[in-house]
Amino acid sequence: MGIGDDAAILHPANIQQLVVSTDTLVSGIHFKAKDSAQSIGHKALAVSFSDMAAMAAKPKWVLLNLTLPKINDKWVKGFTQGFAKLLSQHQAQLIGGDTTQGPLSITVTVMGETDQAVRRDGAKMDDLIVVTGELGSAAFALKNPRKSKACNEQLHSPKPRLDVAEQVKHMATAMIDVSDGLLADLGHICHASQLAAVIELSQIPVNETVKKHPDWMSYVLAGGDDYQLCFTINMDDEDQLPEDCHIIGQIIAGQGVMVLNHHQPIETNFKGYQHFT
Protein backbone atom coordinates (compact mmCIF):
# COMPACT_ATOMS: atom_id res chain seq x y z
CA MET A 1 0.00 0.00 0.00
CA GLY A 2 1.00 3.64 -0.14
CA ILE A 3 2.46 5.45 2.81
CA GLY A 4 -0.43 6.36 5.12
CA ASP A 5 -3.28 5.34 2.81
CA ASP A 6 -4.43 2.34 0.77
CA ALA A 7 -2.36 3.49 -2.18
CA ALA A 8 -0.08 6.28 -3.28
CA ILE A 9 -1.45 9.06 -5.45
CA LEU A 10 0.70 10.48 -8.26
CA HIS A 11 0.05 13.41 -10.55
CA PRO A 12 1.80 12.56 -13.84
CA ALA A 13 0.43 15.64 -15.59
CA ASN A 14 3.07 16.30 -18.21
CA ILE A 15 4.59 12.86 -18.70
CA GLN A 16 4.57 11.66 -22.26
CA GLN A 17 5.71 8.15 -21.39
CA LEU A 18 5.58 6.48 -18.00
CA VAL A 19 8.08 3.62 -17.71
CA VAL A 20 7.61 0.88 -15.10
CA SER A 21 10.00 -1.86 -14.03
CA THR A 22 9.96 -4.37 -11.18
CA ASP A 23 12.53 -6.86 -9.88
CA THR A 24 12.58 -9.36 -7.04
CA LEU A 25 15.89 -10.23 -5.37
CA VAL A 26 15.92 -13.42 -3.30
CA SER A 27 18.55 -14.17 -0.65
CA GLY A 28 20.88 -16.96 -1.78
CA ILE A 29 19.94 -16.45 -5.44
CA HIS A 30 20.56 -12.78 -6.24
CA PHE A 31 22.71 -11.90 -3.26
CA LYS A 32 24.42 -13.68 -0.39
CA ALA A 33 22.86 -13.42 3.06
CA LYS A 34 26.30 -12.41 4.36
CA ASP A 35 26.66 -9.47 1.95
CA SER A 36 26.57 -6.15 3.76
CA ALA A 37 23.03 -4.87 4.28
CA GLN A 38 24.11 -1.52 2.85
CA SER A 39 25.30 -3.16 -0.36
CA ILE A 40 22.07 -5.18 -0.65
CA GLY A 41 20.04 -1.99 -0.20
CA HIS A 42 22.08 -0.17 -2.82
CA LYS A 43 21.98 -3.02 -5.29
CA ALA A 44 18.24 -3.72 -4.96
CA LEU A 45 17.59 -0.18 -6.15
CA ALA A 46 20.52 0.04 -8.61
CA VAL A 47 19.19 -2.96 -10.57
CA SER A 48 15.85 -1.21 -11.15
CA PHE A 49 17.45 2.18 -11.81
CA SER A 50 19.59 0.42 -14.42
CA ASP A 51 16.38 -0.75 -16.14
CA MET A 52 15.28 2.89 -16.22
CA ALA A 53 18.65 3.87 -17.77
CA ALA A 54 18.20 1.12 -20.38
CA MET A 55 14.89 2.73 -21.36
CA ALA A 56 16.39 6.27 -21.25
CA ALA A 57 13.94 7.15 -18.49
CA LYS A 58 14.49 9.20 -15.34
CA PRO A 59 13.44 7.27 -12.20
CA LYS A 60 10.90 9.23 -10.17
CA TRP A 61 8.78 7.00 -7.92
CA VAL A 62 9.82 3.87 -6.04
CA LEU A 63 7.93 1.11 -4.21
CA LEU A 64 9.80 -1.18 -1.79
CA ASN A 65 8.41 -4.55 -0.67
CA LEU A 66 10.62 -6.05 1.99
CA THR A 67 10.14 -9.58 3.31
CA LEU A 68 12.24 -10.20 6.42
CA PRO A 69 12.69 -13.36 8.55
CA LYS A 70 12.68 -11.30 11.75
CA ILE A 71 13.16 -7.69 12.68
CA ASN A 72 16.88 -7.01 12.84
CA ASP A 73 17.29 -3.30 13.50
CA LYS A 74 20.95 -3.21 12.50
CA TRP A 75 20.30 -4.95 9.18
CA VAL A 76 17.30 -2.75 8.38
CA LYS A 77 19.33 0.37 9.21
CA GLY A 78 22.17 -0.66 6.89
CA PHE A 79 19.77 -1.67 4.11
CA THR A 80 17.91 1.63 4.39
CA GLN A 81 21.16 3.61 4.27
CA GLY A 82 22.29 1.97 1.04
CA PHE A 83 18.83 2.27 -0.49
CA ALA A 84 18.16 5.87 0.58
CA LYS A 85 21.56 7.17 -0.54
CA LEU A 86 21.05 6.05 -4.14
CA LEU A 87 17.41 7.19 -4.04
CA SER A 88 18.34 10.74 -3.07
CA GLN A 89 21.31 10.87 -5.46
CA HIS A 90 18.78 10.66 -8.28
CA GLN A 91 16.05 12.75 -6.61
CA ALA A 92 13.65 9.81 -6.71
CA GLN A 93 10.90 9.40 -4.12
CA LEU A 94 9.81 6.37 -2.08
CA ILE A 95 6.02 6.43 -2.39
CA GLY A 96 4.95 3.13 -0.86
CA GLY A 97 5.59 -0.53 -0.29
CA ASP A 98 5.04 -3.30 2.13
CA THR A 99 6.89 -5.03 4.96
CA THR A 100 6.08 -8.67 5.60
CA GLN A 101 7.50 -11.56 7.57
CA GLY A 102 9.08 -14.44 5.68
CA PRO A 103 12.27 -15.62 3.98
CA LEU A 104 14.45 -12.62 3.04
CA SER A 105 13.50 -11.16 -0.32
CA ILE A 106 13.20 -7.70 -1.79
CA THR A 107 10.96 -6.42 -4.56
CA VAL A 108 11.64 -2.98 -5.97
CA THR A 109 9.31 -1.31 -8.45
CA VAL A 110 10.41 1.88 -10.14
CA MET A 111 8.36 4.28 -12.22
CA GLY A 112 10.14 6.79 -14.39
CA GLU A 113 9.37 9.33 -17.03
CA THR A 114 10.83 10.06 -20.42
CA ASP A 115 9.96 11.97 -23.55
CA GLN A 116 11.52 9.21 -25.65
CA ALA A 117 11.78 5.64 -24.37
CA VAL A 118 14.55 3.68 -26.10
CA ARG A 119 13.58 0.07 -26.72
CA ARG A 120 15.55 -3.03 -27.67
CA ASP A 121 14.06 -3.41 -31.11
CA GLY A 122 15.24 -0.28 -32.87
CA ALA A 123 18.77 -1.22 -34.04
CA LYS A 124 19.32 -0.59 -37.77
CA MET A 125 21.68 -2.11 -40.31
CA ASP A 126 25.23 -0.63 -40.05
CA ASP A 127 24.54 0.99 -36.63
CA LEU A 128 27.57 1.16 -34.36
CA ILE A 129 27.49 -0.84 -31.12
CA VAL A 130 28.55 1.07 -28.02
CA VAL A 131 29.17 0.03 -24.39
CA THR A 132 29.82 2.15 -21.32
CA GLY A 133 32.52 1.55 -18.68
CA GLU A 134 34.44 -1.70 -18.34
CA LEU A 135 32.84 -5.11 -18.75
CA GLY A 136 33.48 -8.29 -16.76
CA SER A 137 34.49 -6.60 -13.51
CA ALA A 138 31.49 -7.73 -11.46
CA ALA A 139 31.72 -11.36 -12.63
CA PHE A 140 35.45 -11.34 -11.91
CA ALA A 141 34.89 -10.00 -8.38
CA LEU A 142 32.26 -12.66 -7.69
CA LYS A 143 34.78 -15.42 -8.39
CA ASN A 144 37.90 -13.57 -7.17
CA PRO A 145 36.73 -11.50 -4.21
CA ARG A 146 40.16 -10.40 -2.98
CA LYS A 147 41.87 -9.32 -6.19
CA SER A 148 40.57 -5.87 -7.14
CA LYS A 149 38.93 -3.11 -5.15
CA ALA A 150 37.49 -1.53 -8.31
CA CYS A 151 35.91 -4.84 -9.36
CA ASN A 152 34.45 -5.41 -5.89
CA GLU A 153 32.94 -1.94 -6.08
CA GLN A 154 31.40 -2.78 -9.45
CA LEU A 155 29.86 -5.97 -7.99
CA HIS A 156 28.58 -4.62 -4.69
CA SER A 157 27.89 -1.01 -5.54
CA PRO A 158 27.13 -0.75 -9.27
CA LYS A 159 26.28 2.72 -10.56
CA PRO A 160 23.28 2.71 -12.89
CA ARG A 161 24.35 4.65 -15.99
CA LEU A 162 21.55 7.18 -15.88
CA ASP A 163 24.16 9.84 -16.73
CA VAL A 164 24.97 8.32 -20.11
CA ALA A 165 21.35 7.34 -20.81
CA GLU A 166 20.25 10.96 -20.48
CA GLN A 167 23.01 12.11 -22.87
CA VAL A 168 22.41 9.50 -25.59
CA LYS A 169 18.63 9.10 -25.46
CA HIS A 170 18.02 11.01 -28.68
CA MET A 171 20.74 9.19 -30.63
CA ALA A 172 20.44 5.60 -29.33
CA THR A 173 18.40 3.46 -31.73
CA ALA A 174 18.26 0.51 -29.28
CA MET A 175 19.50 0.13 -25.70
CA ILE A 176 19.79 -2.49 -22.93
CA ASP A 177 21.66 -2.76 -19.66
CA VAL A 178 24.34 -5.44 -19.36
CA SER A 179 22.89 -7.55 -16.56
CA ASP A 180 23.10 -11.05 -18.05
CA GLY A 181 26.41 -10.63 -19.88
CA LEU A 182 27.31 -8.80 -23.10
CA LEU A 183 26.64 -11.66 -25.53
CA ALA A 184 23.24 -12.41 -24.01
CA ASP A 185 22.15 -8.78 -23.74
CA LEU A 186 23.45 -7.67 -27.14
CA GLY A 187 21.78 -10.86 -28.40
CA HIS A 188 18.46 -9.52 -27.05
CA ILE A 189 18.91 -6.31 -29.09
CA CYS A 190 19.76 -8.37 -32.20
CA HIS A 191 16.82 -10.73 -31.71
CA ALA A 192 14.34 -7.90 -31.09
CA SER A 193 15.69 -5.88 -34.03
CA GLN A 194 15.89 -8.97 -36.31
CA LEU A 195 19.54 -8.29 -37.14
CA ALA A 196 22.98 -9.57 -36.10
CA ALA A 197 26.08 -8.05 -34.53
CA VAL A 198 29.81 -8.33 -34.99
CA ILE A 199 32.00 -7.15 -32.13
CA GLU A 200 35.78 -6.79 -31.71
CA LEU A 201 36.96 -8.16 -28.38
CA SER A 202 40.09 -5.98 -28.33
CA GLN A 203 37.88 -2.85 -28.39
CA ILE A 204 35.95 -3.76 -25.23
CA PRO A 205 37.22 -1.84 -22.20
CA VAL A 206 38.42 -4.31 -19.55
CA ASN A 207 39.93 -3.74 -16.11
CA GLU A 208 43.71 -4.47 -16.12
CA THR A 209 43.45 -7.05 -13.31
CA VAL A 210 40.62 -8.87 -15.07
CA LYS A 211 42.62 -9.00 -18.32
CA LYS A 212 45.44 -10.90 -16.59
CA HIS A 213 43.10 -13.72 -15.53
CA PRO A 214 43.04 -16.83 -17.76
CA ASP A 215 39.21 -16.71 -17.88
CA TRP A 216 39.02 -13.01 -18.76
CA MET A 217 37.17 -13.56 -22.04
CA SER A 218 34.38 -15.37 -20.26
CA TYR A 219 34.06 -12.57 -17.68
CA VAL A 220 33.95 -9.90 -20.38
CA LEU A 221 31.58 -11.64 -22.81
CA ALA A 222 29.34 -13.63 -20.49
CA GLY A 223 29.73 -12.07 -17.04
CA GLY A 224 26.57 -10.46 -15.72
CA ASP A 225 25.88 -7.85 -13.08
CA ASP A 226 27.98 -5.00 -14.53
CA TYR A 227 24.92 -2.81 -15.14
CA GLN A 228 26.71 -0.88 -17.85
CA LEU A 229 24.75 0.10 -20.96
CA CYS A 230 24.97 -1.40 -24.44
CA PHE A 231 23.34 0.63 -27.21
CA THR A 232 23.39 1.23 -30.93
CA ILE A 233 23.74 4.52 -32.82
CA ASN A 234 23.78 5.67 -36.43
CA MET A 235 27.32 5.97 -37.82
CA ASP A 236 26.84 9.71 -38.31
CA ASP A 237 26.43 10.21 -34.55
CA GLU A 238 29.83 8.80 -33.59
CA ASP A 239 31.31 12.24 -32.90
CA GLN A 240 28.57 13.11 -30.43
CA LEU A 241 29.20 10.18 -28.07
CA PRO A 242 29.78 11.34 -24.49
CA GLU A 243 32.71 10.28 -22.29
CA ASP A 244 33.12 6.66 -21.21
CA CYS A 245 31.33 5.34 -24.32
CA HIS A 246 33.25 2.84 -26.43
CA ILE A 247 32.46 1.57 -29.92
CA ILE A 248 32.92 -2.20 -29.97
CA GLY A 249 31.23 -3.32 -33.18
CA GLN A 250 28.52 -2.94 -35.75
CA ILE A 251 25.05 -4.21 -36.59
CA ILE A 252 24.96 -6.47 -39.65
CA ALA A 253 22.44 -8.68 -41.40
CA GLY A 254 21.77 -12.16 -39.99
CA GLN A 255 21.17 -13.60 -36.55
CA GLY A 256 23.22 -13.72 -33.36
CA VAL A 257 26.48 -12.16 -32.23
CA MET A 258 29.87 -12.85 -33.88
CA VAL A 259 33.02 -12.12 -31.88
CA LEU A 260 36.33 -11.16 -33.47
CA ASN A 261 39.64 -10.91 -31.60
CA HIS A 262 42.08 -8.73 -33.52
CA HIS A 263 39.98 -9.33 -36.65
CA GLN A 264 39.93 -13.14 -36.28
CA PRO A 265 36.60 -14.86 -35.52
CA ILE A 266 36.73 -16.73 -32.22
CA GLU A 267 34.59 -19.59 -30.98
CA THR A 268 32.48 -18.69 -27.97
CA ASN A 269 30.48 -21.19 -26.01
CA PHE A 270 29.45 -18.99 -23.17
CA LYS A 271 25.99 -19.04 -21.68
CA GLY A 272 23.67 -16.73 -23.52
CA TYR A 273 25.62 -16.83 -26.74
CA GLN A 274 23.50 -17.20 -29.84
CA HIS A 275 25.40 -18.83 -32.63
CA PHE A 276 26.08 -16.75 -35.70
CA THR A 277 24.46 -18.16 -38.83
Place this chain on the structure above:
Amino acid sequence: MGIGDDAAILHPANIQQLVVSTDTLVSGIHFKAKDSAQSIGHKALAVSFSDMAAMAAKPKWVLLNLTLPKINDKWVKGFTQGFAKLLSQHQAQLIGGDTTQGPLSITVTVMGETDQAVRRDGAKMDDLIVVTGELGSAAFALKNPRKSKACNEQLHSPKPRLDVAEQVKHMATAMIDVSDGLLADLGHICHASQLAAVIELSQIPVNETVKKHPDWMSYVLAGGDDYQLCFTINMDDEDQLPEDCHIIGQIIAGQGVMVLNHHQPIETNFKGYQHFT
Protein backbone atom coordinates in the same frame (compact mmCIF):
# COMPACT_ATOMS: atom_id res chain seq x y z
CA MET B 1 11.10 -5.89 -15.96
CA GLY B 2 8.45 -5.29 -18.56
CA ILE B 3 7.33 -7.94 -20.98
CA GLY B 4 9.95 -8.10 -23.74
CA ASP B 5 12.01 -5.07 -22.75
CA ASP B 6 13.77 -3.62 -19.70
CA ALA B 7 10.55 -1.96 -18.59
CA ALA B 8 6.97 -1.47 -19.63
CA ILE B 9 5.95 1.77 -21.33
CA LEU B 10 2.61 3.36 -20.47
CA HIS B 11 0.90 6.37 -22.00
CA PRO B 12 -1.17 7.93 -19.19
CA ALA B 13 -2.19 10.90 -21.32
CA ASN B 14 -5.49 11.89 -19.77
CA ILE B 15 -5.12 10.61 -16.24
CA GLN B 16 -5.65 13.19 -13.57
CA GLN B 17 -4.49 10.98 -10.74
CA LEU B 18 -2.46 7.80 -11.00
CA VAL B 19 -2.92 5.54 -7.97
CA VAL B 20 -0.32 2.88 -7.11
CA SER B 21 -0.50 0.05 -4.60
CA THR B 22 1.71 -2.96 -3.90
CA ASP B 23 1.32 -5.99 -1.63
CA THR B 24 3.48 -9.02 -0.91
CA LEU B 25 1.81 -12.30 0.10
CA VAL B 26 4.05 -14.88 1.74
CA SER B 27 3.19 -18.58 1.97
CA GLY B 28 2.38 -19.59 5.55
CA ILE B 29 1.68 -15.97 6.55
CA HIS B 30 -0.92 -14.63 4.12
CA PHE B 31 -2.14 -17.91 2.70
CA LYS B 32 -1.67 -21.60 3.37
CA ALA B 33 0.56 -23.58 1.02
CA LYS B 34 -2.27 -26.12 0.70
CA ASP B 35 -4.82 -23.51 -0.44
CA SER B 36 -5.87 -24.05 -4.04
CA ALA B 37 -3.51 -22.35 -6.50
CA GLN B 38 -6.53 -20.80 -8.20
CA SER B 39 -7.69 -19.22 -4.95
CA ILE B 40 -4.16 -17.91 -4.23
CA GLY B 41 -4.01 -16.38 -7.72
CA HIS B 42 -7.40 -14.77 -7.28
CA LYS B 43 -6.68 -13.46 -3.82
CA ALA B 44 -3.22 -12.04 -4.66
CA LEU B 45 -4.88 -9.77 -7.20
CA ALA B 46 -8.11 -9.17 -5.25
CA VAL B 47 -6.17 -7.70 -2.31
CA SER B 48 -4.57 -5.08 -4.56
CA PHE B 49 -7.77 -4.41 -6.49
CA SER B 50 -9.44 -3.82 -3.11
CA ASP B 51 -6.83 -1.11 -2.41
CA MET B 52 -7.83 0.49 -5.71
CA ALA B 53 -11.50 0.33 -4.67
CA ALA B 54 -10.59 1.96 -1.34
CA MET B 55 -9.08 4.88 -3.29
CA ALA B 56 -12.03 4.99 -5.73
CA ALA B 57 -9.64 4.19 -8.57
CA LYS B 58 -10.11 1.89 -11.55
CA PRO B 59 -7.29 -0.69 -11.80
CA LYS B 60 -5.57 -0.54 -15.19
CA TRP B 61 -2.03 -1.94 -15.14
CA VAL B 62 -0.68 -4.85 -13.11
CA LEU B 63 2.83 -6.16 -12.35
CA LEU B 64 3.26 -9.69 -10.99
CA ASN B 65 6.44 -10.84 -9.22
CA LEU B 66 6.27 -14.54 -8.53
CA THR B 67 8.88 -16.34 -6.42
CA LEU B 68 8.53 -20.12 -6.68
CA PRO B 69 10.45 -22.95 -4.94
CA LYS B 70 10.44 -25.00 -8.14
CA ILE B 71 8.53 -25.03 -11.38
CA ASN B 72 5.26 -26.84 -10.80
CA ASP B 73 3.26 -26.59 -14.02
CA LYS B 74 -0.03 -27.58 -12.41
CA TRP B 75 0.31 -25.01 -9.64
CA VAL B 76 1.32 -22.25 -12.05
CA LYS B 77 -1.62 -23.10 -14.32
CA GLY B 78 -4.11 -22.90 -11.45
CA PHE B 79 -2.58 -19.70 -10.10
CA THR B 80 -2.67 -18.09 -13.55
CA GLN B 81 -6.31 -19.09 -14.04
CA GLY B 82 -7.42 -17.45 -10.79
CA PHE B 83 -5.30 -14.37 -11.47
CA ALA B 84 -6.24 -13.93 -15.13
CA LYS B 85 -9.97 -14.37 -14.55
CA LEU B 86 -10.15 -11.47 -12.09
CA LEU B 87 -7.80 -9.41 -14.28
CA SER B 88 -10.02 -9.71 -17.32
CA GLN B 89 -13.23 -9.21 -15.32
CA HIS B 90 -12.00 -5.68 -14.66
CA GLN B 91 -10.35 -5.10 -18.06
CA ALA B 92 -6.96 -4.62 -16.41
CA GLN B 93 -3.72 -5.46 -18.19
CA LEU B 94 -0.64 -7.42 -17.04
CA ILE B 95 2.26 -5.23 -18.17
CA GLY B 96 5.29 -6.85 -16.55
CA GLY B 97 6.80 -8.62 -13.62
CA ASP B 98 9.42 -11.10 -12.67
CA THR B 99 9.72 -14.82 -11.97
CA THR B 100 12.43 -15.92 -9.55
CA GLN B 101 13.37 -19.04 -7.65
CA GLY B 102 12.96 -19.06 -3.89
CA PRO B 103 10.45 -19.61 -1.08
CA LEU B 104 6.87 -19.12 -2.39
CA SER B 105 5.81 -15.49 -2.30
CA ILE B 106 3.83 -13.18 -4.54
CA THR B 107 4.09 -9.44 -5.01
CA VAL B 108 1.35 -7.70 -6.94
CA THR B 109 1.58 -4.03 -7.90
CA VAL B 110 -1.46 -2.32 -9.36
CA MET B 111 -1.71 1.06 -11.01
CA GLY B 112 -5.10 2.62 -11.45
CA GLU B 113 -6.62 5.87 -12.54
CA THR B 114 -9.24 8.12 -11.05
CA ASP B 115 -10.53 11.65 -11.42
CA GLN B 116 -11.04 11.85 -7.66
CA ALA B 117 -9.03 9.69 -5.26
CA VAL B 118 -10.82 9.20 -1.93
CA ARG B 119 -8.40 9.21 0.99
CA ARG B 120 -8.71 8.17 4.62
CA ASP B 121 -8.41 11.63 6.06
CA GLY B 122 -11.52 13.35 4.73
CA ALA B 123 -14.23 12.29 7.21
CA LYS B 124 -16.19 15.24 8.63
CA MET B 125 -18.11 15.75 11.85
CA ASP B 126 -21.62 14.16 11.69
CA ASP B 127 -20.80 12.13 8.55
CA LEU B 128 -22.58 8.79 8.33
CA ILE B 129 -20.46 5.61 8.43
CA VAL B 130 -21.28 3.05 5.76
CA VAL B 131 -20.09 -0.52 5.11
CA THR B 132 -20.70 -2.82 2.14
CA GLY B 133 -21.68 -6.48 2.29
CA GLU B 134 -21.47 -8.61 5.42
CA LEU B 135 -18.59 -8.41 7.87
CA GLY B 136 -16.84 -11.21 9.73
CA SER B 137 -17.46 -13.93 7.16
CA ALA B 138 -13.82 -14.42 6.12
CA ALA B 139 -12.53 -14.55 9.70
CA PHE B 140 -15.31 -17.00 10.61
CA ALA B 141 -14.40 -19.26 7.66
CA LEU B 142 -10.72 -19.23 8.62
CA LYS B 143 -11.56 -20.65 12.07
CA ASN B 144 -14.60 -22.72 11.00
CA PRO B 145 -13.78 -24.01 7.53
CA ARG B 146 -16.69 -26.45 7.21
CA LYS B 147 -19.62 -24.37 8.40
CA SER B 148 -20.65 -22.02 5.59
CA LYS B 149 -20.11 -22.08 1.85
CA ALA B 150 -20.77 -18.33 1.58
CA CYS B 151 -18.16 -17.57 4.24
CA ASN B 152 -15.60 -19.85 2.59
CA GLU B 153 -16.22 -18.00 -0.66
CA GLN B 154 -15.63 -14.68 1.10
CA LEU B 155 -12.32 -15.97 2.49
CA HIS B 156 -10.93 -17.68 -0.60
CA SER B 157 -12.48 -15.66 -3.37
CA PRO B 158 -13.20 -12.15 -2.08
CA LYS B 159 -14.71 -9.72 -4.57
CA PRO B 160 -13.04 -6.30 -4.49
CA ARG B 161 -15.89 -3.76 -4.25
CA LEU B 162 -14.90 -1.77 -7.30
CA ASP B 163 -18.61 -1.66 -8.20
CA VAL B 164 -19.58 0.30 -5.10
CA ALA B 165 -16.40 2.43 -5.16
CA GLU B 166 -17.26 3.70 -8.64
CA GLN B 167 -20.81 4.59 -7.53
CA VAL B 168 -19.87 6.41 -4.31
CA LYS B 169 -16.62 8.09 -5.30
CA HIS B 170 -18.14 11.57 -5.55
CA MET B 171 -20.00 11.32 -2.25
CA ALA B 172 -17.52 9.43 -0.02
CA THR B 173 -15.57 11.83 2.18
CA ALA B 174 -13.18 9.10 3.38
CA MET B 175 -12.84 5.43 2.43
CA ILE B 176 -10.85 2.31 3.35
CA ASP B 177 -11.15 -1.40 2.66
CA VAL B 178 -11.83 -3.73 5.60
CA SER B 179 -8.70 -5.86 5.51
CA ASP B 180 -7.56 -5.68 9.15
CA GLY B 181 -11.01 -5.73 10.79
CA LEU B 182 -13.70 -3.04 11.09
CA LEU B 183 -12.48 -1.48 14.35
CA ALA B 184 -8.89 -1.22 13.12
CA ASP B 185 -9.80 0.08 9.67
CA LEU B 186 -12.50 2.52 10.80
CA GLY B 187 -9.95 3.53 13.45
CA HIS B 188 -7.55 4.46 10.61
CA ILE B 189 -10.18 6.76 9.10
CA CYS B 190 -10.81 8.35 12.52
CA HIS B 191 -7.11 8.78 13.24
CA ALA B 192 -6.35 10.28 9.81
CA SER B 193 -9.40 12.56 10.00
CA GLN B 194 -8.73 13.50 13.67
CA LEU B 195 -12.24 12.55 14.70
CA ALA B 196 -14.03 9.62 16.41
CA ALA B 197 -16.77 7.18 15.47
CA VAL B 198 -19.75 5.61 17.15
CA ILE B 199 -21.20 2.50 15.57
CA GLU B 200 -24.25 0.36 16.33
CA LEU B 201 -23.43 -3.36 16.27
CA SER B 202 -27.01 -4.38 15.49
CA GLN B 203 -26.87 -2.38 12.24
CA ILE B 204 -23.85 -4.26 10.84
CA PRO B 205 -24.87 -6.89 8.28
CA VAL B 206 -23.71 -10.33 9.45
CA ASN B 207 -24.10 -13.75 7.87
CA GLU B 208 -26.73 -15.85 9.74
CA THR B 209 -24.32 -18.72 10.43
CA VAL B 210 -21.69 -16.33 11.80
CA LYS B 211 -24.27 -14.72 14.10
CA LYS B 212 -25.00 -18.05 15.79
CA HIS B 213 -21.36 -18.51 16.80
CA PRO B 214 -20.44 -17.50 20.39
CA ASP B 215 -17.49 -15.45 19.07
CA TRP B 216 -19.49 -13.64 16.39
CA MET B 217 -18.80 -10.14 17.76
CA SER B 218 -15.08 -10.69 17.47
CA TYR B 219 -15.42 -11.90 13.87
CA VAL B 220 -17.57 -8.90 12.92
CA LEU B 221 -15.57 -6.19 14.69
CA ALA B 222 -12.01 -7.50 14.48
CA GLY B 223 -12.01 -10.10 11.71
CA GLY B 224 -9.90 -9.17 8.72
CA ASP B 225 -9.81 -10.31 5.11
CA ASP B 226 -13.41 -9.39 4.17
CA TYR B 227 -12.28 -6.77 1.64
CA GLN B 228 -15.55 -4.92 1.96
CA LEU B 229 -15.49 -1.11 1.96
CA CYS B 230 -16.01 1.23 4.90
CA PHE B 231 -16.64 4.87 4.00
CA THR B 232 -18.17 8.08 5.28
CA ILE B 233 -20.73 10.34 3.60
CA ASN B 234 -22.49 13.59 4.37
CA MET B 235 -25.92 13.05 5.97
CA ASP B 236 -27.59 14.70 2.97
CA ASP B 237 -26.32 11.96 0.64
CA GLU B 238 -28.02 9.08 2.48
CA ASP B 239 -30.73 8.70 -0.16
CA GLN B 240 -28.18 8.28 -2.95
CA LEU B 241 -26.44 5.22 -1.45
CA PRO B 242 -26.33 2.30 -3.89
CA GLU B 243 -27.44 -1.25 -3.08
CA ASP B 244 -25.59 -3.33 -0.50
CA CYS B 245 -24.49 -0.23 1.44
CA HIS B 246 -25.42 -0.14 5.12
CA ILE B 247 -25.27 2.78 7.54
CA ILE B 248 -23.74 1.57 10.79
CA GLY B 249 -22.87 4.76 12.66
CA GLN B 250 -21.71 8.33 12.67
CA ILE B 251 -18.56 10.43 12.94
CA ILE B 252 -18.32 12.39 16.21
CA ALA B 253 -15.74 14.52 18.00
CA GLY B 254 -12.98 12.74 19.95
CA GLN B 255 -10.69 9.82 19.31
CA GLY B 256 -11.23 6.13 18.62
CA VAL B 257 -14.27 3.99 17.87
CA MET B 258 -17.14 3.45 20.33
CA VAL B 259 -19.39 0.42 19.85
CA LEU B 260 -23.03 0.34 20.92
CA ASN B 261 -25.20 -2.78 20.93
CA HIS B 262 -28.88 -1.84 20.87
CA HIS B 263 -27.91 1.62 22.13
CA GLN B 264 -25.81 0.33 25.06
CA PRO B 265 -22.01 0.90 24.97
CA ILE B 266 -20.11 -2.38 25.02
CA GLU B 267 -16.56 -3.11 26.06
CA THR B 268 -14.37 -4.28 23.22
CA ASN B 269 -10.86 -5.57 23.68
CA PHE B 270 -10.24 -6.79 20.19
CA LYS B 271 -6.97 -6.25 18.39
CA GLY B 272 -6.86 -2.94 16.61
CA TYR B 273 -9.43 -1.33 18.87
CA GLN B 274 -8.56 2.18 19.93
CA HIS B 275 -10.17 3.06 23.22
CA PHE B 276 -12.74 5.80 23.15
CA THR B 277 -11.73 8.82 25.23
